[in-house]
Amino acid sequence: MDAKAIHERLTGRFGEKITGANLETASPFAVVATEAIVDVAEFCKSDPDLAFDNLMCLAGADYPKETPPRFEVVYQLLSYEHGHTFALKVHLPRENPAVASLENLWGVANWHEREAYDMFGIAFTGHSDLRRMLLPDDWVGHPLRKDWQDPEFYNGMHVKPTAQMAERAMGGEKIGVGPFDFTPPNAHVEEPA
Amino acid sequence: MATALKLDSGAADWRVDVDSEEMVLNMGPQHPATHGVLRFELKTDGEVVKAARPHIGYLHRCFEKHAENVDYPGVIPYTDRLDYVASMGNSLGYALAVEKLMGIEVSPYVQTVRVIMAELQRIASHFVAVGTYGMDLGAFTPFLHCLRDREKILDLFEWTCGARLLYNYNWVGGVSHDLPDGFLRACRQFLREYDAITVPELLDLLITNKIFIKRTAEVGVIPVDLAISYDLTGPNLRGSGLARDIRKDQPYCGYERFQFDVPVGKGQFGPVGSCFDRNWVRCVELAESSKIIHQALDALERMEKTDVHEKVPKRVKPPKGEVYFRSEAPRGQLGYYIVADGTGVNPYRVKVKSPCFTAMSVFHVLAKGMYIADIIALIGSMDVVLGEIDR
Numbered sequence: 106m107d108a109k110a111i112h113e114r115l116t117g118r119f120g121e122k123i124t125g126a127n128l129e130t131a132s133p134f135a136v137v138a139t140e141a142i143v144d145v146a147e148f149c150k151s152d153p154d155l156a157f158d159n160l161m162c163l164a165g166a167d168y169p170k171e172t173p174p175r176f177e178v179v180y181q182l183l184s185y186e187h188g189h190t191f192a193l194k195v196h197l198p199r200e201n202p203a204v205a206s207l208e209n210l211w212g213v214a215n216w217h218e219r220e221a222y223d224m225f226g227i228a229f230t231g232h233s234d235l236r237r238m239l240l241p242d243d244w245v246g247h248p249l250r251k252d253w254q255d256p257e258f259y260n261g262m263h264v265k266p267t268a269q270m271a272e273r274a275m276g277g278e279k280i281g282v283g284p285f286d287f288t289p290p291n292a293h294v295e296e297p298a
Numbered sequence: 299m300a301t302a303l304k305l306d307s308g309a310a311d312w313r314v315d316v317d318s319e320e321m322v323l324n325m326g327p328q329h330p331a332t333h334g335v336l337r338f339e340l341k342t343d344g345e346v347v348k349a350a351r352p353h354i355g356y357l358h359r360c361f362e363k364h365a366e367n368v369d370y371p372g373v374i375p376y377t378d379r380l381d382y383v384a385s386m387g388n389s390l391g392y393a394l395a396v397e398k399l400m401g402i403e404v405s406p407y408v409q410t411v412r413v414i415m416a417e418l419q420r421i422a423s424h425f426v427a428v429g430t431y432g433m434d435l436g437a438f439t440p441f442l443h444c445l446r447d448r449e450k451i452l453d454l455f456e457w458t459c460g461a462r463l464l465y466n467y468n469w470v471g472g473v474s475h476d477l478p479d480g481f482l483r484a485c486r487q488f489l490r491e492y493d494a495i496t497v498p499e500l501l502d503l504l505i506t507n508k509i510f511i512k513r514t515a516e517v518g519v520i521p522v523d524l525a526i527s528y529d530l531t532g533p534n535l536r537g538s539g540l541a542r543d544i545r546k547d548q549p550y551c552g553y554e555r556f557q558f559d560v561p562v563g564k565g566q567f568g569p570v571g572s573c574f575d576r577n578w579v580r581c582v583e584l585a586e587s588s589k590i591i592h593q594a595l596d597a598l599e600r601m602e603k604t605d606v607h608e609k610v611p612k613r614v615k616p617p618k619g620e621v622y623f624r625s626e627a628p629r630g631q632l633g634y635y636i637v638a639d640g641t642g643v644n645p646y647r648v649k650v651k652s653p654c655f656t657a658m659s660v661f662h663v664l665a666k667g668m669y670i671a672d673i674i675a676l677i678g679s680m681d682v683v684l685g686e687i688d689r
Contacts, residue, residue, distance in 0.1 A: 131398050131621035158526050164635045164649035181622045188547055213529040216659040239355040239688060248363055
């Protein structure tokens with residue numbers, strides 16, 4: 106089935122729960138209402154015409170400049186039986202984002218969801234083991250959010266050079282950290298109001 | 299004065315089973331068989347693993363954060379460092395994803411050059427996988443043979459683009475350097491030795507070795523449905539008996555022009571999907587890649603040469619949109635999810651679906667009930683590279 110047929114099948118079954126779609130972009134997707142994602146995903150997996158038995162990728166993304174500001178979770182699905190692919194998306198508010206976990210449908214969702222939690226702070230309700238995945242357990246914050254600021258300290262260690270350190274270095278002292286004309290990589294992002 | 303002599307054979311002391319209680323064993327992060335810095339927490343009862351929990355992240359290098367802060371071509375050197383054993387495959391996937399986003403179609407000449415490089419890289423990567431797997435299980439010699447021949451491939455790469463491991467070779471819209479004069483001849487020379495000596499030797503020395511078969515053929519069996527649920531791809535999936543290869547299913551880079559087979563695990567010495575099958579699939583793929591390179595070299599000779607920088611854009615600025623592009627890297631399906639906002643020259647979001655990451659996520663299911671020594675056989679057979687898991 107092509108993307109259009111898959112989208113029609115989903116809207117035919119779920120109606121208003123499919124809140125949007127983009128079938129023109131390189132990887133077509135449909136936007137699903139957050140509360141319906143488990144039902145839609147289950148249907149995608151069990152329906153014999155769709156038969157999406159494989160979850161290829163689960164990615165979080167942050168869109169603070171959209172109205173309303175939102176997080177997205179993108180599920181890339183593949184059917185080994187039919188060979189077609191499609192993507193589902195959910196939009197989450199930037200305050201307390203939460204969506205139901207899909208680890209009971211596709212086992213691999215467990216780790217992908219942990220990573221999305223780690224990087225974006227998206228809570229996956231019903232997840233059996235929602236811990237940090239790549240960052241240390243005592244890390245504070247979620248660095249792939251667009252309003253992320255690098256911390257000054259980690260466990261009492263300077264992780265960002267300070268103005269005083271820069272002065273000492275300018276005075277010829279070797280202090281072993283740099284670079285000193287350092288601007289946070291996300292300085293171009295406006296603070297959320 | 300005879301006292302009653304108490305006769306005791308000592309057997310009674312040993313009739314009771316040895317006291318065993320559960321113990322949590324830390325394996326790694328510096329364990330040589332974990333292929334990088336990977337730590338397992340194993341709950342053991344004697345030699346049997348009751349539960350296992352992998353801990354990853356020791357090599358986390360903020361790839362996705364970095365990618366948002368450099369321009370599109372600037373991401374390519376970072377992709378090289380994901381799976382540092384198979385850099386060509388990583389940058390190829392990324393370049394193709396951005397090209398798809400921008401609607402660039404490179405010339406058949408450049409495509410064929412990319413295929414040759416990707417397949418040579420697949421051979422080099424499988425050499426490391428199979429060689430170190432043998433070493434993990436105690437066979438040292440095949441490893442040396444594999445690395446000896448891998449050197450020859452790295453020499454070809456160095457001759458072409460100056461680097462031996464991290465190439466920055468596949469650019470958006472082309473490749474960094476054209477093949478040097480005489481490359482075709484040298485590559486054919488390499489393949490002649492490779493086909494005649496290396497592959498048969500490897501099969502003789504390692505794969506058909508009785509001890510090797512006994513160690514691997516009944517261990518770590520992954521049924522197909524489990525493999526699909528946990529998104530195992532590449533040789534791990536084909537080892538379970540499902541013949542799926544993105545080069546066949548959704549050809550990119552002109553792979554549809556080449557004849558090659560997709561090997562699957564057959565379970566010659568045990569159940570289908572065992573460690574042996576996964577490793578055996580890699581060995582057969584060594585020969586299949588050679589077939590592809592032969593055809594690509596022939597095609598290249600007949601082909602009109604084009605400038606390899608012809609389609610490289612002055613400024614890589616894709617229109618607003620998003621793409622999920624998957625390609626068949628040596629370790630399985632490598633997917634790039636790229637979002638372009640249409641205004642900046644930096645990617646808005648880059649997410650890598652790494653085949654090793656998903657392969658490692660099934661580990662706790664398989665490890666249950668295994669012997670500790672078999673854990674080593676299992677990790678090696680999944681062929682994980684930690685640089686790609688941790689990104």
